[in-house]
Amino acid sequence: MTRPVSALAAVIAAAGLLAAWELAAWLAGIDGFPPASRALAQIPRILTDGEALLDIAASVQRMAVGFVLGVAAAVPIGLTMGRSRHVAAFFNPLLMMIYPVPKAALMPIIMLWLGVGDASKTLVIFLGVTLPVIYHSYQGSRAVEQKMLWSAAAMGMGGLSRLVRIVLPAALPEILVGCRTGLVLALITMVTSEMIARQAGLGNILFNALDMAQYDTVYAMIVIVGVLGFVLDAAFERLRARLVAWAAPSHAIIAGTT
Amino acid sequence: MIAIEAVSKTFETEKRRRLPALCDISLAVAAGEFVSILGPSGCGKSTLLYIVGGFVAPSAGAVTVNGQRVTGPSPDRGPVFQEFALFPWKTVLGNVMYGLQRQGVARQQALARARELIAMVHLAGYENLYPKELSGGMKQRVAIARTLAYRPSILLMDEPFGALDAHTRTRLQNDLLDIWERDRKTVLFVTHSVEEAVFLSDRVVTMTRAPGRLKQIIAIDLPRPRSRAALLLDRRFQDYVVGIERLMDSADSGAPA
Amino acid sequence: MRARSGIATVVLIGALPIALIVGVWHVLAATGMAPPSLLPAPSAVAARLVQQWSSPAYLEHAASTLLRLFAGFGIAVIAGIAIGVAVTASRWVGATVTPLVRVLAPVPKIALYPAFILTLGFGDASKIALVVADAVFPILLATAQGTAAVEPKLAWSAQAAGASRWRCLLTVVLPAALPSVLTGCRIGLVISCIVVFLAEMITSTDGLGHLLVRAARSFQTVDMFVPLITISLLGLLLNAGFNAVRRRLLAGFPETTE
Numbered sequence: 106m107t108r109p110v111s112a113l114a115a116v117i118a119a120a121g122l123l124a125a126w127e128l129a130a131w132l133a134g135i136d137g138f139p140p141a142s143r144a145l146a147q148i149p150r151i152l153t154d155g156e157a158l159l160d161i162a163a164s165v166q167r168m169a170v171g172f173v174l175g176v177a178a179a180v181p182i183g184l185t186m187g188r189s190r191h192v193a194a195f196f197n198p199l200l201m202m203i204y205p206v207p208k209a210a211l212m213p214i215i216m217l218w219l220g221v222g223d224a225s226k227t228l229v230i231f232l233g234v235t236l237p238v239i240y241h242s243y244q245g246s247r248a249v250e251q252k253m254l255w256s257a258a259a260m261g262m263g264g265l266s267r268l269v270r271i272v273l274p275a276a277l278p279e280i281l282v283g284c285r286t287g288l289v290l291a292l293i294t295m296v297t298s299e300m301i302a303r304q305a306g307l308g309n310i311l312f313n314a315l316d317m318a319q320y321d322t323v324y325a326m327i328v329i330v331g332v333l334g335f336v337l338d339a340a341f342e343r344l345r346a347r348l349v350a351w352a353a354p355s356h357a358i359i360a361g362t363t
Numbered sequence: 364m365i366a367i368e369a370v371s372k373t374f375e376t377e378k379r380r381r382l383p384a385l386c387d388i389s390l391a392v393a394a395g396e397f398v399s400i401l402g403p404s405g406c407g408k409s410t411l412l413y414i415v416g417g418f419v420a421p422s423a424g425a426v427t428v429n430g431q432r433v434t435g436p437s438p439d440r441g442p443v444f445q446e447f448a449l450f451p452w453k454t455v456l457g458n459v460m461y462g463l464q465r466q467g468v469a470r471q472q473a474l475a476r477a478r479e480l481i482a483m484v485h486l487a488g489y490e491n492l493y494p495k496e497l498s499g500g501m502k503q504r505v506a507i508a509r510t511l512a513y514r515p516s517i518l519l520m521d522e523p524f525g526a527l528d529a530h531t532r533t534r535l536q537n538d539l540l541d542i543w544e545r546d547r548k549t550v551l552f553v554t555h556s557v558e559e560a561v562f563l564s565d566r567v568v569t570m571t572r573a574p575g576r577l578k579q580i581i582a583i584d585l586p587r588p589r590s591r592a593a594l595l596l597d598r599r600f601q602d603y604v605v606g607i608e609r610l611m612d613s614a615d616s617g618a619p620a
Numbered sequence: 621m622r623a624r625s626g627i628a629t630v631v632l633i634g635a636l637p638i639a640l641i642v643g644v645w646h647v648l649a650a651t652g653m654a655p656p657s658l659l660p661a662p663s664a665v666a667a668r669l670v671q672q673w674s675s676p677a678y679l680e681h682a683a684s685t686l687l688r689l690f691a692g693f694g695i696a697v698i699a700g701i702a703i704g705v706a707v708t709a710s711r712w713v714g715a716t717v718t719p720l721v722r723v724l725a726p727v728p729k730i731a732l733y734p735a736f737i738l739t740l741g742f743g744d745a746s747k748i749a750l751v752v753a754d755a756v757f758p759i760l761l762a763t764a765q766g767t768a769a770v771e772p773k774l775a776w777s778a779q780a781a782g783a784s785r786w787r788c789l790l791t792v793v794l795p796a797a798l799p800s801v802l803t804g805c806r807i808g809l810v811i812s813c814i815v816v817f818l819a820e821m822i823t824s825t826d827g828l829g830h831l832l833v834r835a836a837r838s839f840q841t842v843d844m845f846v847p848l849i850t851i852s853l854l855g856l857l858l859n860a861g862f863n864a865v866r867r868r869l870l871a872g873f874p875e876t877t878e
Contacts, residue, residue: 118719137738191633198634199641205855206848207814210821210829213836214844217658293728300730300822301833312822315734323734330731338726418776436779448773452795452872461791462781493872506777513781 137320144324151325157310164295164306167223171230172291176284179235183242184272200236208233209297221304233294234287241283245276281345288341292334364549365392365415370424372410383574384410390568395547399560402570408553409521415551416442416519438466441515445522447502449494455481455505456490462513480508500531517549533591536562544588561603562594569610579610660842668842669849682850685816685827688744692751693812697805700756704763709789721760729753733819747819754815755808762804766797799873802866809862813855
């Protein structure tokens with residue numbers, strides 16, 4: 106598990122999953138579990154339907170905004186926590202309390218305050234992203250060699266400039282691990298909040314199809330969300346590998362949920 | 364008793380490059396003999412020991428012990444590693460008991476034998492401590508007791524004192540010789556310290572830089588039981604050490620250390 | 621030396637932001653800047669919390685949540701550890717499972733929930749299945765990575781002492797990987813906590829998540845806060861319990877910073 110998986114192996118694995126699904130569905134023979142071939146046949150229809158496409162685009166846009174804002178807020182907090190025991194002591198208990206709260210579950214309350222529009226959904230995604238990014242930035246910043254900072258101070262660097270020019274790059278590999286988890290979480294929070302709010306977006310299409318007993322569409326949407334998750338993660342991993350080619354490879358546990 | 368016959372080992376790196384580590388090594392070790400393998404770091408001397416242990420398979424050649432071909436580890440050949448390799452979740456007693464339990468020794472007998480061994484390595488009273496609570500020297504004593512527990516006839520020692528400070532190192536060398544004098548197990552001892560090799564061994568096997576080949580085998584004709592203080596003043600001991608150091612240096616013509 | 625007073629300061633600093641939030645919340649509610657229908661006073665929430673915690677009906681809801689949580693988490697622990705060890709132990713299993721995990725880990729498991737509903741029904745089974753699907757990956761990955769990273773000389777020492785391959789795997793490799801395995805399990809536990817709540821929010825007739833949705837539908841704002849605070853405290857409690865177990869199990873291991 107420590108070696109990277111080749112693209113070919115991933116394709117074979119995906120094909121194997123689809124084949125297993127097809128076979129299991131034929132054997133089970135129930136309405137609620139159509140074979141892969143029938144679900145996949147629905148995908149072109151969904152992706153050419155203008156309305157659905159707009160819905161999905163709006164979802165992805167909210168996700169992107171929530172993710173970028175979340176990272177922008179979380180990295181400075183995490184980095185300062187790592188360099189100051191007092192700042193860490195300030196934030197740690199609060200973060201520990203927020204950790205087990207499902208962020209998407211805040212949706213009903215936030216909707217009460219901000220309405221059912223983009224603001225609520227983006228805020229929930231923002232909340233989902235911040236925690237893992239803060240955590241990993243904190244770990245990365247804490248692990249920065251003290252002697253490296255002493256050398257920087259000896260060269261006349263001030264506190265802020267040390268944080269930006271020494272701690273940030275040194276902690277970058279770990280920060281990006283957090284961002285990767287955060288990205289998966291953004292997608293999960295997005296889908297989940299749409300399932301709960303049931304107003305627009307991918308999660309809504311998914312459950313509308315369930316309500317209308319369009320089982321092929323339900324499974325097609327599951328595949329679309331799954332592929333979206335895989336592609337986002339793989340693309341980010343590629344970016345990460347390029348940005349921190351100098352660092353030892355990391356094998357972070359992808360722990361994703363809101 | 365141990366016969367190493369034309370053993371070679373080549374490692375394959377991730378990018379399919381082949382790295383030769385050992386080249387055509389043949390060596391016979393008699394029962395009850397104490398043999399040291401001496402060589403610069405990276406010469407494959409530890410790999411040779413792992414092959415004799417059955418932990419690593421040779422690329423060519425074979426090792427036989429008492430006429431039996433080595434295909435895997437066996438309680439007949441007990442390893443002692445530089446890294447101690449103690450089980451961190453077991454106490455001193457638990458570590459020493461492990462091998463006895465695997466051998467199916469009854470609990471009462473195993474306990475008695477373990478306590479006896481712990482006393483022999485001067486750790487009586489430390490039975491219930493975890494390895495993390497011990498110093499490096501104490502950890503290595505536990506590791507030696509753990510290996511002696513299942514009564515191997517051969518000890519395979521992989522730079523066992525390499526991670527210890529100079530003082531602890533000499534004390535453990537003396538203790539090892541004391542233990543060895545009692546039942547004269549066969550010992551294969553890997554080290555990069557010339558003095559250690561000469562002090563402990565009946566024969567010293569020197570190896571070249573990677574890929575490791577046998578260079579020369581020197582019989583150490585010094586009386587036993589040996590005392591460190593006496594040997595340090597002994598002209599013959601000094602001659603062995605200086606001679607072997609010169610021999611090792613001559614191999615390194617070329618790259619500076 | 622500084623332990624006693626140091627800890628007191630840390631606790632005090634940590635309590636600060638929580639007190640601050642409750643304070644601001646109190647002022648907002650007390651001054652009427654936020655109407656009670658949007659933000660009830662903290663005292664009202666606290667009173668309701670105490671009342672609910674002594675109500676058998678509420679506790680029954682909490683019990684069904686806990687039952688699903690433990691069932692799902694338990695299955696995930698057993699499956700995750702078993703598969704994780706097998707990945708390290710057998711080249712064949714590793715080559716099969718690793719690409720599958722690579723494909724499935726970044727997929728938002730919540731999207732599978734409709735499929736679980738369709739195949740397993742609206743009852744406990746589909747919720748437990750979702751918890752398993754979400755919690756199993758961090759445990760599996762942590763176990764596979766932990767067992768693969770075990771110093772080979774530990775296993776050699778056991779094999780030389782006469783341990784068979786399986787014996788060695790169970791009595792040496794798995795215990796040696798325990799710190800990593802338990803880290804995976806702790807992540808899995810928090811994920812279980814979160815997922816079970818979300819599943820209950822999406823479709824359920826009981827459980828804490830259901831209570832939140834029911835309160836939201838009838839605009840009972842106070843009752844929306846109660847299950848959220850309960851799940852947060854439940855998460856903290858489970859985490860603390862888990863850490864106590866972890867400390868006992870890892871008594872011999874060197875301290876790690878977590």
